[in-house]
Amino acid sequence: MLAVRLEVFRRWPSSTTAARLHATAGDEWAAMHDEVTETLDARPRDAVVFSLHTLHDPQRAWAQANSLGLTDSSLWLDLIKRYEKIDRLAVLEPLTALTLSELENAGAAHYRTAARHLKRMRRLAAKTDRAGGVDALIAELRHTHRNRPRMQTEFDKAGLP
Known part of the structure; x- marks a missing residue:
């Protein structure tokens, strides 16, 4: 199942396919983390959604939103809501x-x-x-x-x- 999820992610990279891969990977996630991150960096919205909603890491999502040039205003508002508790x-x-x-x-x-x-x-x-x-x-x-x-x-x- 993991191999299938990885293949789907590689063919159709998105926050959704990355989330499914993450859920399936379990202990093997560490080996895939860099590939998923690098792939999603080409898609700022997906990168931020994945970090915020799948990894539950608002600090990482904040850094990505700023460095990758996120333009989605509704996602910015969601991120702001979570990040204002941090800074x-x-x-x-x-x-x-x-x-x-x-x-x-x-x-x-x-x-x-x-x-x-x-x-x-x-x-x-x-x-x-x-x-x-x-x-x-x-x-x-x-x-x-x-x-x-x-x-x-x-x-x-x-x-x-």
């Missing part, structure tokens, strides 16, 4: 990127999502030297997008300064 200030940078990405699009839903990210950033940065930077970002966004009254309203509803 709450480290998640401010990707949350900023997600916020700016949301604001590339107009619309109430995008503004609400951006406001939620900013509110979360304020909570995480509270009582640290980074709190002022988050408030400065909010002020900058309010100024830059001053002609988006709906965005201003959503920011106000979220209690942002």
